[in-house]
Amino acid sequence: MRPSASQSWPLEAPDWILNGPEWLNDLGYDFYKSFVFDNRYQMYIKGLGNTLLLTLLALLIGVALGVVISLIRVSWDKNHTEMQGPGKFFLGFFNALAKVYLTVIRGTPAVVQLMIMYFVIFASSRNKVMVAALSFGINSGAYVAEIIRGGIMSIDTGQMEAGRSLGFGYVATMRYIILPQAFKAVLPTLANEFIVLLKETAVAGYVGLTDVTYAGNIIGGNCYDYLFPLLMSALIYLILVMFFTFLVGKLERRLRSSER
Amino acid sequence: MSADIIQAMDLQKHFDGGDIKALNGVNASVKKGEVVVVIGPSGSGKSTFLRCLNLLEVPTGGKVLFEGVDITDKKADINLHRQKMGMVFQHFNLFPHMTILRNMTLAPMKLLKKSQADAEAKAKALLERVGLSDRANAYPSQLSGGQKQRIAIVRALCMDPEVMLFDEPTSALDPEMVGEVLEVMKELAKEGMTMVVVTHEMGFAREMADRVIFMAEGKIVEEGTPEEIFMAPKQPRTRDFLAKVL
Numbered sequence A: 001m002r003p004s005a006s007q008s009w010p011l012e013a014p015d016w017i018l019n020g021p022e023w024l025n026d027l028g029y030d031f032y033k034s035f036v037f038d039n040r041y042q043m044y045i046k047g048l049g050n051t052l053l054l055t056l057l058a059l060l061i062g063v064a065l066g067v068v069i070s071l072i073r074v075s076w077d078k079n080h081t082e083m084q085g086p087g088k089f090f091l092g093f094f095n096a097l098a099k100v101y102l103t104v105i106r107g108t109p110a111v112v113q114l115m116i117m118y119f120v121i122f123a124s125s126r127n128k129v130m131v132a133a134l135s136f137g138i139n140s141g142a143y144v145a146e147i148i149r150g151g152i153m154s155i156d157t158g159q160m161e162a163g164r165s166l167g168f169g170y171v172a173t174m175r176y177i178i179l180p181q182a183f184k185a186v187l188p189t190l191a192n193e194f195i196v197l198l199k200e201t202a203v204a205g206y207v208g209l210t211d212v213t214y215a216g217n218i219i220g221g222n223c224y225d226y227l228f229p230l231l232m233s234a235l236i237y238l239i240l241v242m243f244f245t246f247l248v249g250k251l252e253r254r255l256r257s258s259e260r
Numbered sequence B: 001m002s003a004d005i006i007q008a009m010d011l012q013k014h015f016d017g018g019d020i021k022a023l024n025g026v027n028a029s030v031k032k033g034e035v036v037v038v039i040g041p042s043g044s045g046k047s048t049f050l051r052c053l054n055l056l057e058v059p060t061g062g063k064v065l066f067e068g069v070d071i072t073d074k075k076a077d078i079n080l081h082r083q084k085m086g087m088v089f090q091h092f093n094l095f096p097h098m099t100i101l102r103n104m105t106l107a108p109m110k111l112l113k114k115s116q117a118d119a120e121a122k123a124k125a126l127l128e129r130v131g132l133s134d135r136a137n138a139y140p141s142q143l144s145g146g147q148k149q150r151i152a153i154v155r156a157l158c159m160d161p162e163v164m165l166f167d168e169p170t171s172a173l174d175p176e177m178v179g180e181v182l183e184v185m186k187e188l189a190k191e192g193m194t195m196v197v198v199t200h201e202m203g204f205a206r207e208m209a210d211r212v213i214f215m216a217e218g219k220i221v222e223e224g225t226p227e228e229i230f231m232a233p234k235q236p237r238t239r240d241f242l243a244k245v246l
Ligand SMILES: Nc1ncnc2c1ncn2[C@@H]1O[C@H](COP(=O)(O)OP(=O)(O)O)[C@@H](O)[C@H]1O
Pocket: B015, B016, B020, B021, B022, B040, B041, B042, B043, B044, B045, B046, B047, B048, B049
């Protein structure tokens, strides 16, 4: 027994740490209390699951919202001078709404939006993941909308003209001809948005959602020592980001080679 | 009623709030089965005129009658009329994310509600005619310019149009590919297709045109048979232009 060490060990240390090499004792004990004791490792796993689920749901909501918003904006910009009657009124109304949405969402911090969503709008809901996914999705939608709008505008105007000259209406030409090409053009950017979102969800702990960050935070508090738990959280993000960055790179190469 | 399939009446098209007068009172008509070739210097409004015929450009004044119907009328369903007016562009505008076959069957299937089998049978027959049967499953980027333009022509033909509009169909092509595209257009003309062709190919105009229209500064300066325009132009501006291009 090394008294110096045992004094700073409030927990009963297991034999495999006490019997190990001396230089590993403190490190081993830190590891033990951060991950093993009380099955604490399970909390990181839960956090990882929540972070991934939250990011994925938020991206899906973001893309759905982004497509709608970008279409409203592009259609308005392209057609409003030639439109008239109730169609123009409705499109103009939704376009104004879209602009307000973009301004408010991009002009306020995601974490404030999340807290308003959880503590005010959905104060009665205890489904943290769903509320947070909705909040991050609404946030992401504003950025995705601009990404998709850029993609649509990058498509040669001749494509719209060719579609219209065959007899397709504006909406059908968008659907069959412009959007598929625009999506392909922005797919790597959208995949990057997933990676950005992955890190942005790290504030989910503000509403008590156990994600990767919050898991590290809680365990750090429980052991009165944040070093290992927070390093663990950081490491999980790093591995995820590196993995998804690798996938995006593969996707980009695949898309480029299919351009022929 | 006349046999005019298209009638343009006092067409005006002003851009940028009237600063640019691309068309300044154009009256023209096209009879069924007629091949009309539009020539003129760059910027004279040839493309604008052609694009006003199917309302890709909305005229700021005047009317376009197609099969006797005023298609510039707000109540006209322009999408339905466009189905009968095929258009071929200088830069082909094939859909790069679809195979050649899909390029050709998309509109007939979605708009004419043809079955896939019917649409593909028609597309394949047309591919056969332009000698590109083996490219049915290729993508546009795998084709040469001349091949792309031949596909663009048959893509429009898949809709069984009453009229075909061509806007400088050979201007973006390497010289050695111009012939193959003109050949397809000549065959089409011989079969009796009504065609309005904007082109700098004076050989094609001489050989195939029933009528040649010379435009300058947004107006029709002179029109007549190829003999009248090329052999005995009446207007000094027509003569100047022909002296430069012939
Ligand atoms: N979308 C546009 N906006 C502004 N000006 C245009 C536009 N399209 C054509 N123009 C102008 O209208 C005139 C006629 O153009 P165009 O019909 O393309 O001539 P052409 O086909 O005979 O070369 C030109 O002065 C051109 O610059």
